[in-house]
Amino acid sequence: MTLLLSLIVASGEANATVNIVTSTQDLAALATAVGGSDVKVDYIARGDLDPHFVDAKPSYMVKLAQADLVLAVGMEMEVGWMPSLLTGARNPKVAQGSAGYLDLSSTVKKIEVPSGSIDRSRGDLHPEGNPHYWLDPENGRLMARAIAAKLTALDSAHSADYAKNLATFESTLTTKEAGWAAKMAPLKGSNVIGYHSTFNYFCHVYGMNVIGFVEPKPGIPPTPAHTLEIGQAGKAAGVKWIFVEPYKDPKDAGPIASMTGAKVLAMPTSVGAETTIKTYFDLFDALVSRVAG
Amino acid sequence: MFLLSLLPAFAGEAAPSAPPEAPPAASTPAEPVPAAPPPPADAPPPPDFSAIAAPEPAPQQIFPGMMNPSMSFNGLFLAGAQLNDGELAAPHLGGEAGESAFPMAGESYGTGLNVQEMELQILSNVDPYFRANVVLAIPGLEGIEIEEGYVQLVSIPATTVTIGKVKGAFGRENLTHTHALLTVDKSLVGQAIFGGEGLNDVAVNAAVLLPTPWYSEVTAQVDRGSNELLFNSGKPEGFGYLAHWKNQFDLSYDTSAELGVSGTAGENDAGGWSKVGGVDLTLKSHGRGRHQFNRVIWQSEFMFMSRDGADARDLGGVYSTLEYSLDSRVWVGARYDYLGIAAGAEDQAQAASAIFVFAPTEFSAFRVQAQRQWVPGGHTVDSVVGQLDFTIGVHPAHSY
Ligand SMILES: [Zn+2]
Numbered sequence: 001m002t003l004l005l006s007l008i009v010a011s012g013e014a015n016a017t018v019n020i021v022t023s024t025q026d027l028a029a030l031a032t033a034v035g036g037s038d039v040k041v042d043y044i045a046r047g048d049l050d051p052h053f054v055d056a057k058p059s060y061m062v063k064l065a066q067a068d069l070v071l072a073v074g075m076e077m078e079v080g081w082m083p084s085l086l087t088g089a090r091n092p093k094v095a096q097g098s099a100g101y102l103d104l105s106s107t108v109k110k111i112e113v114p115s116g117s118i119d120r121s122r123g124d125l126h127p128e129g130n131p132h133y134w135l136d137p138e139n140g141r142l143m144a145r146a147i148a149a150k151l152t153a154l155d156s157a158h159s160a161d162y163a164k165n166l167a168t169f170e171s172t173l174t175t176k177e178a179g180w181a182a183k184m185a186p187l188k189g190s191n192v193i194g195y196h197s198t199f200n201y202f203c204h205v206y207g208m209n210v211i212g213f214v215e216p217k218p219g220i221p222p223t224p225a226h227t228l229e230i231g232q233a234g235k236a237a238g239v240k241w242i243f244v245e246p247y248k249d250p251k252d253a254g255p256i257a258s259m260t261g262a263k264v265l266a267m268p269t270s271v272g273a274e275t276t277i278k279t280y281f282d283l284f285d286a287l288v289s290r291v292a293g
Numbered sequence: 294m295f296l297l298s299l300l301p302a303f304a305g306e307a308a309p310s311a312p313p314e315a316p317p318a319a320s321t322p323a324e325p326v327p328a329a330p331p332p333p334a335d336a337p338p339p340p341d342f343s344a345i346a347a348p349e350p351a352p353q354q355i356f357p358g359m360m361n362p363s364m365s366f367n368g369l370f371l372a373g374a375q376l377n378d379g380e381l382a383a384p385h386l387g388g389e390a391g392e393s394a395f396p397m398a399g400e401s402y403g404t405g406l407n408v409q410e411m412e413l414q415i416l417s418n419v420d421p422y423f424r425a426n427v428v429l430a431i432p433g434l435e436g437i438e439i440e441e442g443y444v445q446l447v448s449i450p451a452t453t454v455t456i457g458k459v460k461g462a463f464g465r466e467n468l469t470h471t472h473a474l475l476t477v478d479k480s481l482v483g484q485a486i487f488g489g490e491g492l493n494d495v496a497v498n499a500a501v502l503l504p505t506p507w508y509s510e511v512t513a514q515v516d517r518g519s520n521e522l523l524f525n526s527g528k529p530e531g532f533g534y535l536a537h538w539k540n541q542f543d544l545s546y547d548t549s550a551e552l553g554v555s556g557t558a559g560e561n562d563a564g565g566w567s568k569v570g571g572v573d574l575t576l577k578s579h580g581r582g583r584h585q586f587n588r589v590i591w592q593s594e595f596m597f598m599s600r601d602g603a604d605a606r607d608l609g610g611v612y613s614t615l616e617y618s619l620d621s622r623v624w625v626g627a628r629y630d631y632l633g634i635a636a637g638a639e640d641q642a643q644a645a646s647a648i649f650v651f652a653p654t655e656f657s658a659f660r661v662q663a664q665r666q667w668v669p670g671g672h673t674v675d676s677v678v679g680q681l682d683f684t685i686g687v688h689p690a691h692s693y
Contacts (some may be wrong), residue, residue, distance in 0.1 A: 048581055060547065065502055080655065090452060090502050220654070
């Protein structure tokens with residue numbers, strides 16, 4: 001009994017800062033922007049990796065065991081790995097459903113939420129809609145607000161800092177958004193093909209049409225029949241680009257590119273996907289400059 | 294046992310638990326949320342005691358669907374062909390353990406079609422304190438058995454207490470479900486020491502995550518000691534005891550190592566004690582970006598059993614698997630088995646296996662295994678087995 005108590009006391013000490021662990025590097029960048037010096041932030045999925053498929057490595061359980069707050073994308077993005085990591089972490093503070101667990105999908109504007117019956121014959125990924133919502137900068141604003149609210153609730157002593165950091169983030173975002181929108185304006189109405197539906201939010205925001213995907217269904221690799229079909233559709237639509245995630249093979253888009261004359265563009269999906277992308281703003285700077293120069 | 298003594302105390306204090314904390318107003322979060330009680334971590338010591346007495350009222354929701362337990366069903370079909378060069382006991386296809394070509398070589402697969410296993414898993418939170426997991430198995434289409442059925446106390450920091458029928462935390466293979474193995478069958482040494490169903494018994498265990506910078510977990514268990522090959526003293530007090538120390542380190546973000554030490558002991562059916570020790574080592578590595586799915590996994594386990602009593606004997610062995618994923622859907626692998634360390638000629642066996650896996654999604658996989666076993670008497674047993682694996686229901690957890 002004494003042993004257990006002393007163990008608990010030891011683990012509760014030295015928590016002047018809020019220890020945040022996020023599922024992705026995008027959430028880590030937002031948490032850093034909002035939390036500033038009052039938080040310590042670590043992430044699980046590095047930005048160059050497919051966040052649908054992350055190893056449930058025990059070392060991540062150690063991070064989660066020491067966390068005061070866990071931030072997740074939700075919408076089943078982490079369904080294959082977060083539940084087992086949280087179980088292994090043995091930290092009731094951040095268990096799903098507790099105050100230390102924040103699923104940010106509850107706060108954002110979603111697209112492609114399926115209506116009607118869903119079934120895995122349609123592919124195994126997006127049962128609750130498109131979970132790549134961080135690629136809409138306005139969702140970044142909503143996420144930052146939700147993180148600030150959660151930090152204020154958990155650590156009211158620093159609420160003024162969080163409010164100030166959030167205000168700075170929001171005003172920078174507003175300025176940045178105007179610049180991105182100006183650069184992207186000429187591309188409104190362009191037709192593009194994605195590999196996976198990762199860039200649908202980004203295209204949606206700037207009025208680009210995603211006319212199809214390299215993969216036939218979410219999570220299912222390309223097939224010759226589908227490649228032919230999408231190549232023909234792409235040619236008819238005059239597709240400009242094929243967007244490929246850093247964790248997908250650009251070679252898979254080659255046949256469609258040669259059928260349509262579209263350019264294969266390696267696009268970052270997350271903060272950390274490329275070494276120069278360190279903040280949430282860097283991510284959109286990179287995406288915008290890649291298509292709009 | 295101090296953990297058990299905690300149980301009545303916390304059950305009594307749990308009743309007047311705090312009302313559920315309102316979720317933050319996410320849509321209007323620019324304004325500070327009404328001051329919530331400070332988190333336990335920020336309170337003066339002993340800060341987390343309140344977390345024991347009254348954990349967060351919200352249950353640990355593992356999967357969506359609060360009231361329905363999460364269920365999944367897994368099936369394994371086998372088709373095989375076997376060639377023997379000697380007078381061996383009739384081989385079988387995917388049946389019970391022990392019905393093997395020779396008693397200590399483990400399972401082998403004969404010619405024909407069979408169901409290796411059908412498994413229904415039901416997982417749910419019981420309440421804010423407990424989680425329950427039941428795995429009903431139909432091995433080889435005959436009968437139904439409770440492969441696992443346990444409740445876990447999950448509401449105290451750093452520790453999971455498990456009560457029920459569980460797979461013993463001995464090394465890596467024993468904890469792995471059949472459909473999650475690289476190979477179709479378990480290692481020769483694992484089957485020779487623990488039997489085809491492994492070490493799986495009614496037990497009470499506590500698994501504690503140590504406060505180290507790397508993952509270090511100690512599990513201590515007392516079980517019924519009913520494993521037929523190993524213990525089975527028949528005495529009510531003939532318990533089995535098990536301890537496991539698991540360590541996992543990241544050598545880099547992409548490469549990790551796991552080192553485990555395990556031991557189990559108990560009274561056997563020959564008036565003596567059986568003791569088993571084991572060491573396991575696993576190295577895993579994957580690439581960056583689009584090479585994320587190019588993985589290499591090298592896993593090895595050494596086990597040694599010493600049995601005294603009327604039929605005293607020692608038996609040790611090792612297996613090693615190497616696995617390489619070409620992409621997210623195709624991987625190839627191999628396993629080498631050696632059985633018979635410190636044993637007589639009648640217990641000596643080796644096996645070499647080659648494995649090819651095609652997994653269209655995380656919910657289905659097709660596996661082919663070609664294997665040669667060298668069994669006592671200079672015989673060899675060659676087999677080729679195909680296995681079809683499917684899962685329906687909740688998303689499977691990625692094993693690591
Ligand atoms: Zn996706």
